[in-house]
Amino acid sequence: MPTVHITINDKNLTVESGLTILQAARENGIEIPTLCHFEGLPDKANCRICMVEIEGMRAYQPACATRVSEGMVIHTDSDGVRAARKTTLELLLANHSVDCHHCLRIGSTKEPDLDPRFCEMCFWCDCERDGFCELQTLARAYHVDVLPYIQHDKDHELDLSLGSVVRNPNKCIKCRRCVEVCGEVQTVHNLSMANRGRATMVVPELGKLMADSACVRCGRCVEVCPTGAVFMQEHKDEVLYYAHSYDHDTVVQLSANVIPELTALYKVGLGEITLKKVCAALHKLGFQTVMSSEHAEKLAADEMADTIERNxxxxxxxxxxxxxxxxxxxxxxxxxxxxxxxxKGSEKQFAKYVKRLEGDKPVKSVLITNVLEQAAEAKEEADIDFVLNARELYRLFLRTGGAPARKYEEELDKVWEDxxxxxxxxxxxxxxxxxxxxxxxxxxxxxxxxxxxxxxxxxxxxxxxxxxxxxxxxxxxxx
Ligand code: SF4
Ligand code: SF4
Ligand code: FES
Incomplete structure (x- = not known):
């Protein structure tokens, strides 16, 4: 494999030729911030946050789109580069509705104040990504304490038409990740960029509402969006109401697929957050039955296995x-x-089980999963009352003092034979x-x-x- 010799931040490196500066840096443990780049999607190099200084070149170059060459000397964190990135962030924030800036979290910028756990204790902010927004994280890292540029009007209406995938154009930084994932990977081509200049925005097919568009509700645009510009409609306040209500029973199906993200959000080591700990925390919040999705997944697989054998x-x-x-x-x-x-998917198997439970009290069903298409299905086919993903669950715990990172564990409720x-x-x-x-x-x-x-x-x-x-x-x- 041909290699080249480069220097990044005074570190001499031998790297594979053909790599981008970003790839070479990350392979060698050097972090360069990115926004439009997303591993697995084509690079568009439109956000300019990954700019680096290359000796001998007059302008800064985007690390995600510049290939290494023999003898290149690169600086990824010089004063000039940091200042350029800060300006880029200020310009992005001038076109972004910053309802996570309403209080001292970013505005007064003492690092401890910026702890996302602190954010959740207050009710000022209504951004679904507050605390784990990539733009907010960078604004924090580059000390964007004030917003020096004009805040353009951000009065686009939210598109809530689907009841699951929600678009908020006021938060969009035009990184195109959603456009690429919807078009190039999912081949749905529902999202595209419309208009020019400041008026540029991401729109569904022919500017329609999401509910009237070609969207198939896979939720992949939500997974790649760095900000709160596309998100799953949240239910945590309603869920909490029913968890605390004496007039209802609540049954939760908890999927193991939320554990990795919860672990990352709590910034704890692998294995520190387990299904049993989440179960204990949910019981404590008032949910009566917490069962593992594993049972429903096995029933779903069993139905497919029967279908295959028969046909x-x-x-x-x-x-x-x-x-x-x-x-x-x-x-x-x-x-x-x-x-x-x-x-039937595991969510429908769960819904079938919940129907059997209806007794003296009405039962509210809550599906906790990171599979976003299940959230859309629950809404549209109306079998399940609420769906929470790992981020919502995290915010629900922060808001109520639930703590799955503590040592309390409880067995999940076993409701049927697998x-x-x-x-x-x-x-x-x-x-x-x-x-x-x-x-x-x-x-x-x-x-x-x-x-x-x-x-x-x-x-x-x-x-x-x-x-x-x-x-x-x-x-x-x-x-
Ligand atoms: S949910 Fe899927 S199909 Fe719908 S816009 Fe997003 S990526 Fe495209
Ligand atoms: S909606 Fe999100 S992913 Fe799509 S362009 Fe805007 S910020 Fe990027
Ligand atoms: S991450 Fe390189 S230009 Fe956006």
């Missing part, structure tokens, strides 16, 4: 339990809708990814080896449904 002899079996895939197929492959077996696991390689809980090609696996079904494919994003779903699904005995589609 595998009759040609390719295409199965999915994803809400976003269902919407995607309706929108882009309507002719194939009847050919795909849509099974079915045996079949075809784990194919039906396991699998991650979304940025890849272009579906994963291939082989499993033995009804005594025969079967060639299977798993789509880990909607781009891969498209590829399979356009024809390549015929190469397989079983295809599983995820969004």
């Amino acid at each position: 595998v002899e009759n040609g390719p079996v295409i199965v999915s339990n994803s809400f976003a895939v269902k919407n995607f197929v309706k929108k882009f492959f309507p002719d194939m809708e009847a050919q795909i077996y849509f099974c 079915p045996p696991i079949r075809y784990e390689e194919l039906l396991r809980e699998a991650d979304w990814n940025f890849g272009k090609e579906p994963e291939e696996v082989t499993v033995t079904v009804n005594g025969k080896k079967r060639k299977c494919a798993i789509a880990h994003n909607l781009g891969q779903v498209r590829l399979l449904l356009e024809g390549s699904y015929t190469k397989y005995d079983v295809v599983r589609l995820m969004a």
